[in-house]
Amino acid sequence: MGPETGxxxxxxxSVVAGYGPMTxxxxxxxxxxxxxxxxxxxxxxxxxxxxxxTVFGLLKVRSGKIAFDGADITNLAPRELLAAGISxxxxxxxxxxxxxxxxxxxxxxxxAPPAIDIPARIEAALDRFPVLRxxxxxxxxxxxxxQQKLLEIARSMLLDPKLLLIDEPSIGLSPLMVRETxxxxxxxxxxxxxxxxxxxxxxxxxxxxxxGLVLEQGQTRMYDEASKLLVDPRVGELFLGGTSQxxxxxGNA
Amino acid sequence: MSGFIQLVVSGLATGAIYALxxxxxxxxxxxxxxxxxxxxxxxxxxxxxxLVAMKVWGLGYLxxxxxxxxxSALLLGAAFKGLVVEPMLRHxxxxxxxxxxALAILMKESVKDFYSSQAQQFPPIVEGTDIEFLGAVVSTQxxxxxxxxxxxxxxxxxxxxxxxxxxxxxxxxxxxAVARILGVDVDRMILYTFLINGLLTALASFLxxxxxxxxxxxxxxxxxxxxVAAIVGGFNHVRGAVLGGxxxxxxxxxxxxYVSAQYRAAVPLIVLVVVILxxxxxxxxxxxxxxx
Numbered sequence: 001m002g003p004e005t006g007x008x009x010x011x012x013x014s015v016v017a018g019y020g021p022m023t024x025x026x027x028x029x030x031x032x033x034x035x036x037x038x039x040x041x042x043x044x045x046x047x048x049x050x051x052x053x054t055v056f057g058l059l060k061v062r063s064g065k066i067a068f069d070g071a072d073i074t075n076l077a078p079r080e081l082l083a084a085g086i087s088x089x090x091x092x093x094x095x096x097x098x099x100x101x102x103x104x105x106x107x108x109x110x111x112a113p114p115a116i117d118i119p120a121r122i123e124a125a126l127d128r129f130p131v132l133r134x135x136x137x138x139x140x141x142x143x144x145x146x147q148q149k150l151l152e153i154a155r156s157m158l159l160d161p162k163l164l165l166i167d168e169p170s171i172g173l174s175p176l177m178v179r180e181t182x183x184x185x186x187x188x189x190x191x192x193x194x195x196x197x198x199x200x201x202x203x204x205x206x207x208x209x210x211x212g213l214v215l216e217q218g219q220t221r222m223y224d225e226a227s228k229l230l231v232d233p234r235v236g237e238l239f240l241g242g243t244s245q246x247x248x249x250x251g252n253a
Numbered sequence: 254m255s256g257f258i259q260l261v262v263s264g265l266a267t268g269a270i271y272a273l274x275x276x277x278x279x280x281x282x283x284x285x286x287x288x289x290x291x292x293x294x295x296x297x298x299x300x301x302x303x304l305v306a307m308k309v310w311g312l313g314y315l316x317x318x319x320x321x322x323x324x325s326a327l328l329l330g331a332a333f334k335g336l337v338v339e340p341m342l343r344h345x346x347x348x349x350x351x352x353x354x355a356l357a358i359l360m361k362e363s364v365k366d367f368y369s370s371q372a373q374q375f376p377p378i379v380e381g382t383d384i385e386f387l388g389a390v391v392s393t394q395x396x397x398x399x400x401x402x403x404x405x406x407x408x409x410x411x412x413x414x415x416x417x418x419x420x421x422x423x424x425x426x427x428x429x430a431v432a433r434i435l436g437v438d439v440d441r442m443i444l445y446t447f448l449i450n451g452l453l454t455a456l457a458s459f460l461x462x463x464x465x466x467x468x469x470x471x472x473x474x475x476x477x478x479x480x481v482a483a484i485v486g487g488f489n490h491v492r493g494a495v496l497g498g499x500x501x502x503x504x505x506x507x508x509x510x511y512v513s514a515q516y517r518a519a520v521p522l523i524v525l526v527v528v529i530l531x532x533x534x535x536x537x538x539x540x541x542x543x544x545x
Binding site for chain 1: 417420421423424427428430431432433434435436437438
């Protein structure tokens with residue numbers, strides 16, 4: 001099974017985008033495989049988060065094309081992308097602090113077509129995350145950082161997306177919560193969800209990933225199996241904090 | 254003692270009107286970072302919509318009130334959002350603030366030129382009779398104002414917390430970026446906020462004009478009172494704005510009688526300074542986290 005087999009679920013073709021007059025993505029091109037976890041790694045300012053915001057319609061694509069599941073989704077609005085089957089969990093805190101946990105969850109279904117039984121899905125989400133059920137009526141601001149992240153993930157899964165874009169989920173979490181969050185992502189992957197992940201801690205993210213995508217200055221430098229990137233000395237030196245686990249390149253400065 | 258109770262009751266009535274205006278003020282700030290310095294004029298002008306309907310078109314009180322509410326929602330809500338807030342907010346909060354100051358002057362002068370510079374009688378919601386309450390004589394009009402105003406706030410509160418649309422509006426106020434990501438129609442939620450502010454200020458106008466008469470200068474004190482009430486209560490809270498309005502109304506009334514009527518106008522400012530010194534986030538406010 002090489003990275004080339006199977007139709008990609010998401011592909012970017014020469015995408016140019018950025019903030020205002022600033023261009024961050026100068027013709028970004030890559031394709032992501034279905035039902036895999038792909039970690040995007042790269043230095044700060046490589047455009048990792050920008051890629052997510054552009055795919056999710058928060059930044060305008062100035063030229064190029066984005067395709068999802070066989071359809072052109074270039075410059076669609078978030079509502080349309082949710083309907084198409086993409087969810088996005090940005091970096092940082094993404095809860096509504098003064099709404100209850102239940103009402104936070106409920107808003108994850110606000111863009112749902114009428115046929116979807118949102119209350120049933122909320123029940124299922126609370127079954128899957130018992131810690132959230134215990135605090136369903138409490139203000140979301142009373143949750144711990146890790147619980148808030150669980151809430152965000154549970155909320156983003158309410159529409160049962162085919163693709164989840166998740167940016168730095170482990171920031172500020174205890175090692176135990178990081179493990180739990182990663183386990184949840186693995187569980188979603190096993191149920192067929194494609195996950196595109198950005199992580200500060202690239203090494204531990206690659207360890208749970210199927211693929212890794214190395215982005216530098218908005219350009220794809222490498223795309224390969226995560227296990228290969230983990231032992232690749234170029235990746236190790238540049239992005240994984242010095243020497244790689246196996247083929248040592250002789251220490252860092 | 255009976256004089257005191259009388260002052261408190263009529264102060265609560267005025268305070269409830271301040272609360273209506275302050276709630277609208279706080280809602281606009283929360284959902285769209287709009288600081289509306291024309292808010293007082295938004296309270297002054299709807300009374301004249303009603304007077305036009307009654308005197309020019311010869312309609313009855315209730316149909317005129319209905320027209321006043323609709324016209325206020327459209328002009329002070331939707332048109333204000335589309336023609337003033339959106340074009341100016343692109344340039345920043347300060348240009349918007351200055352535009353609302355200009356709008357206040359425009360509204361004031363327009364009423365003076367196109368209607369009258371004289372204070373106008375405005376029909377009350379109920380005929381005022383005096384009743385005894387705890388040994389004091391209080392006006393039924395004060396009581397009616399208090400319950401209508403707080404009833405409107407309670408209804409708004411119910412809408413915001415008990416309907417999905419209301420919660421989507423709260424979500425938009427608390428974290429607009431995330432609301433958009435979840436598929437909330439953020440622009441529509443902001444429009445609703447402006448429509449609600451138009452309705453709240455119109456209702457305040459219909460409640461206060463029978464007491465103070467409808468006059469083009471009414472907005473000056475009302476705008477300041479609402480602004481201070483919102484800050485005193487906590488700029489980011491509906492409950493805070495209500496509390497701030499009531500406190501201000503009562504203090505205002507007590508000060509006018511027990512201190513000096515001349516210094517009454519200074520009361521909101523003194524309250525403002527004290528609150529900013531000792532509790533800058535307001536009585537019920539939370540410290541806002543701002544993130545990029």
